[in-house]
Amino acid sequence: MVLAGFVGVLLIIQFVPYGRDHTDPPVIAEPAWDSPQTRAPFFRACADCHSNETTWPWYSTIALASWLITRDVMEGRAKFNVSNWGRPDNEGDMPRKPFRTAKRRPGSPCRSTPKPVRHPPSGSS
Numbered sequence: 611m612v613l614a615g616f617v618g619v620l621l622i623i624q625f626v627p628y629g630r631d632h633t634d635p636p637v638i639a640e641p642a643w644d645s646p647q648t649r650a651p652f653f654r655a656c657a658d659c660h661s662n663e664t665t666w667p668w669y670s671t672i673a674l675a676s677w678l679i680t681r682d683v684m685e686g687r688a689k690f691n692v693s694n695w696g697r698p699d700n701e702g703d704m705p706r707k708p709f710r711t712a713k714r715r716p717g718s719p720c721r722s723t724p725k726p727v728r729h730p731p732s733g734s735s
């Protein structure tokens with residue numbers, strides 16, 4: 611009974627469209643790898659979530675795995691993507707705009723952060 615319900619739920623969630631589209635965006639630019647020996651381990655260990663050349667495993671088409679994997683890949687690409695090299699997010703242009711906006715929101719704890727000390731400190735001549 612319980613098992614049948616569980617299998618039923620598993621079947622129903624397969625109809626949720628999220629996580630099934632695995633068309634990867636195009637590769638725009640890659641970093642200037644210093645050698646193929648640098649690129650290869652990165653592609654082996656990291657590129658599935660940090661490039662547009664994801665190797666989607668077979669189970670990535672089956673919910674729930676598909677939802678979790680797709681979320682990891684989307685978040686990983688958004689943060690750091692070697693297929694979009696040259697994009698400001700990839701080159702340490704922090705903080706990002708949403709973060710800066712959040713910081714300015716009234717009541718945000720970040721607003722009470724003291725101002726950075728001026729260099730050279732004034733009045734110490």
Ligand code: HEC
Nearest residue numbers: 652655656657658659660681682683684685686687689690
């Ligand atoms: C299963 C997917 C996955 C794999 C594989 C993966 N990452 Fe990530 N990575 C993520 C996600 C998701 C985030 C964003 C969430 C976070 O910051 O915790 C992230 C964040 C990062 C960030 C932070 C970027 C920023 O701007 O904050 C770096 C750097 C990074 N990963 C490097 C790597 C490296 C190097 C490897 C290989 C050794 C790797 N990742 C493998 C999913 C992955």
